[in-house]
Amino acid sequence: MTELAGSADREQVGRSAYELVAELFPICRSITGDGVRRTLDVLGKRLPLQRHEVPTGTPVFDWTVPREWNVTDAWVADASGRRVIDFQRSSLHVVSYSAPIRARMTLEELRPHLHTLPEHPDWIPYRTSYYQETWGFCLAHRDELALADGGYEVCIDSSLADGHLSYGEYVLPGRTGEEVLISCHTCHPALANDNLSGIAVAVALAEHLRTLPVASRRYTYRFVFAPGTIGAITWLARNEDAVGSIRHGLVLACLGDAGGFTYKRSRRGDAEIDRAVAHVLGRTGGRVIDFVPYGYDERQYCSPGFNLPVGSFSRTPHGEFPEYHTSADDLDFVLPSSLAGSFSTLLEVLEVLEGNRRLRNTNPKCEPQLGKRGLYRMTGGHKDTRLVELAMLWVLNLSDGDHTLLDVAERSGMPFPAIAAATRALEDCGLLTELPA
Ligand code: ZN
Secondary structure, eight states: OOTTTTTOOHHHHHHHHHHHHHHHTTSOOOSSSHHHHHHHHHHHTTSOOEEEEEETTOEETTEEOOOEEEEEEEEEEOTTSOEEEETTTOGGGBOBTOOOEEEEEEHHHHGGGEEOOTTSTTOOBOOBOSSSOOOOEEOOHHHHHTOOSSEEEEEEEEEEESOEEEEEEEEEOOSSSOEEEEEEEOOOSSOIIIIIIHHHHHHHHHHHHTTSOGGGOSSEEEEEEEOTTHHHHHHHHHSTTTGGGEEEEEEEOOOSSSSOOEEEOOSSSSOHHHHHHHHHHHHHOOEEEOOOSOSSTHHHHTSTTTOOSEEEEESSOTTSSTTTTBTTSSTTTOOHHHHHHHHHHHHHHHHHHHHOOEEEESOOSSOOOSGGGTOTTOSSSHHHHHHHHHHHHHHHHHTEEEEEHHHHHHHHTOOHHHHHHHHHHHHHTTSEEEEOO
């Protein structure tokens, strides 16, 4: 029995999350610009998103909100006018943040601006040049080899101008103002797993949680959809006074591939979120690795000046799958069933956070007599009965004021939902009282 999972229909969640990935896939995103706004427009159809626009030049800690980049078209045409590289076919073809250019040049002059992956000759790489002004195209190595000597016309119809950095937020209140932060990056163009999958799973969690009554949630949930690095830095700069409310956090990325789960601990290493995820993955499978100051926006949340309890939850981590940052990270690489599995595993984690409490056994001298309170044989099946009874004995034994229910689950090796169910039954009989967190 789980409280949060409620009526979640996994198959429907997987389908819906996949549809969102597919809808967002063609949009040309970068760290700023209309692609991010269109992405937030799409998310706004599912969630009442709060939108933020931060002007170019705004100082954010050691950084500055950059100029806004927009691109409408980009192509390279051969002497006959045929477009041999065409942004309209894939937004990956143009190096993100390319300066505008319109010029004729030889292949030799063009070549330094072409990026390919010789080891995967059919894939288009993903390249960016955010903080150094240049221009370039990405293409399949096989297509580069096919380029004939001669003259080419090059066009990047882009603009780099003062504008804004856009991000979206959705806050779902709970019984308390203590927060769970769910953050994902929204800056990648046509790449499905990194990170449309993270966005889609975050949206699925938000959509599901908001169907439940407020009273069912102890925590307030804050979902942040922001461009990688500069977006998280901007968010932290604008919310520095509020981050004290964050009790637990997760950065979500790469959640749609067929691989198993990987959780990277927060910088603290022993935060409740670290233990909650480890407990769930210990039962469902997955690996837990230590914090390293590299990866996604946990780098910012876990910088020493914040040191927030924020871990990073993925399937196959960035850089560990060959399709990473290439055109092969496409809609075939992401599976509805993987998105659904990520959703339900994360829901199990949230269930632990929501249900993790400290209680005191009101009858600590010898075991209380459970039979006279109707707590023995309270369920039908023999196996279940034994499990619930064992869970009750564990909860009673460790509820000395020093242990939380997560401690009980860890020490007993029993699943958290069984511990939580036993706790509720014991509370109903007055055998436990809750202690302040
Ligand atoms: Zn990436």
